[in-house]
Amino acid sequence: MLYFSYGKEMYRLKTEKLSTSNKDIARAAALLKGGGLVAFPTETVYGLGANALDGSAVEKIFKAKGRPSDNPLIVHIYDINQVSSLVLEVNDNAKRLMEAFWPGPITIVMKKSDKIPSSVSAGLDTVGVRMPENPVALRFLKACGVPVAAPSANTSGKPSPTLASHVAEDLDGKIDAIIDGGQCSVGLESTVIDVSSEVPMLLRPGGITFEQLTEVLGHVVLAFECKEGAAPRSPGLKYQHYSPSAPVYVVRGDFDEYVIQNSKKYEKVGVITSNKADYPSNCIVKRFDSEPASYAANLFAYLRSLDGEGVQVIFAQDIDCKGINLATNNRLYKAAGYKIANFKGGRLI
Numbered sequence: 001m002l003y004f005s006y007g008k009e010m011y012r013l014k015t016e017k018l019s020t021s022n023k024d025i026a027r028a029a030a031l032l033k034g035g036g037l038v039a040f041p042t043e044t045v046y047g048l049g050a051n052a053l054d055g056s057a058v059e060k061i062f063k064a065k066g067r068p069s070d071n072p073l074i075v076h077i078y079d080i081n082q083v084s085s086l087v088l089e090v091n092d093n094a095k096r097l098m099e100a101f102w103p104g105p106i107t108i109v110m111k112k113s114d115k116i117p118s119s120v121s122a123g124l125d126t127v128g129v130r131m132p133e134n135p136v137a138l139r140f141l142k143a144c145g146v147p148v149a150a151p152s153a154n155t156s157g158k159p160s161p162t163l164a165s166h167v168a169e170d171l172d173g174k175i176d177a178i179i180d181g182g183q184c185s186v187g188l189e190s191t192v193i194d195v196s197s198e199v200p201m202l203l204r205p206g207g208i209t210f211e212q213l214t215e216v217l218g219h220v221v222l223a224f225e226c227k228e229g230a231a232p233r234s235p236g237l238k239y240q241h242y243s244p245s246a247p248v249y250v251v252r253g254d255f256d257e258y259v260i261q262n263s264k265k266y267e268k269v270g271v272i273t274s275n276k277a278d279y280p281s282n283c284i285v286k287r288f289d290s291e292p293a294s295y296a297a298n299l300f301a302y303l304r305s306l307d308g309e310g311v312q313v314i315f316a317q318d319i320d321c322k323g324i325n326l327a328t329n330n331r332l333y334k335a336a337g338y339k340i341a342n343f344k345g346g347r348l349i
């Protein structure tokens with residue numbers, strides 16, 4: 001295999017582009033079992049997988065992504081029988097969630113067993129476990145036969161990848177292989193819920209909604225807002241995420257008027273909206289329809305694509321927090337670094 005060195009780092013020259021054929025899935029699994037890194041599609045976003053039981057393989061994930069070491073990884077499984085060796089206990093709340101939502105876009109945080117290397121859990125005494133429902137992900141995980149630690153397959157801080165080409169943009173030459181399974185159907189990272197203590201805590205909103213969770217568990221505490229001064233419970237949440245290079249503003253109130261007035265200050269402007277107005281000619285418009293699932297599925301691709309077109313600023317229309325919109329909003333606000341423009345009657349309020 002060919003490598004080149006840059007400073008102290010060693011990079012592979014070539015990332016294998018694999019299909020979803022049985023032969024390619026077997027190849028991908030062999031690379032992973034040999035200690036390598038393989039990006040694979042799931043219904044949420046593309047994951048960057050390593051053998052979760054191999055601490056040194058897991059450390060390569062942090063290097064390739066430039067991920068801070070205090071940000072834990074999710075462990076992916078294909079069979080519910082794999083859970084028992086990864087955690088100390090599967091309590092009633094965990095059982096209810098697994099029964100209702102696995103396989104699916106939800107990560108369940110439980111007290112970890114000694115089998116989980118501390119690099120996976122970032123030194124915490126808990127581990128997040130997920131069984132995805134994407135058939136390609138399940139075939140790959142089964143071929144691996146080991147639990148697979150996988151965060152999103154992007155450079156840390158960039159929008160998560162929802163296409164194989166997004167993974168290649170960020171990680172080509174830094175990882176062993178990418179399995180191309182087309183577009184991710186949910187398009188946002190999994191819901192993360194911590195059931196390791198008595199009161200379930202929703203650490204990250206995602207494809208399984210708050211409403212669905214409360215139906216199964218009763219009381220669920222929202223624990224994903226990063227209020228100033230308070231340490232967020234989910235370590236990854238303190239970092240700015242999902243950000244394109246251009247600054248993003250979430251616009252509340254009179255969206256069209258805001259865009260018309262403020263786009264004059266720039267040469268090229270990105271606009272994300274469901275409105276049908278005619279925007280100035282220097283605006284590149286990404287129009288989402290009224291179907292919330294379709295906005296969720298496309299948000300990250302919009303951000304990457306606007307970046308690719310070289311816009312200087314992105315104006316995104318605010319949306320409500322019902323159902324999947326809670327998760328879309330969460331990612332949008334993070335991409336914006338919480339920059340909000342409240343615009344009414346021709347001026348900022």
Ligand code: AMP
Binds near residue numbers: 074121203
């Ligand atoms: P990613 O898949 O890239 O979104 O990264 C996984 C995210 O899951 C992390 O950033 C954390 O926010 C969350 N997570 C994973 N394991 C745990 C855990 N043990 N406790 C709390 N949050 C976790």
Ligand code: MG
Binds near residue numbers: 151152160
């Ligand atoms: Mg991520």
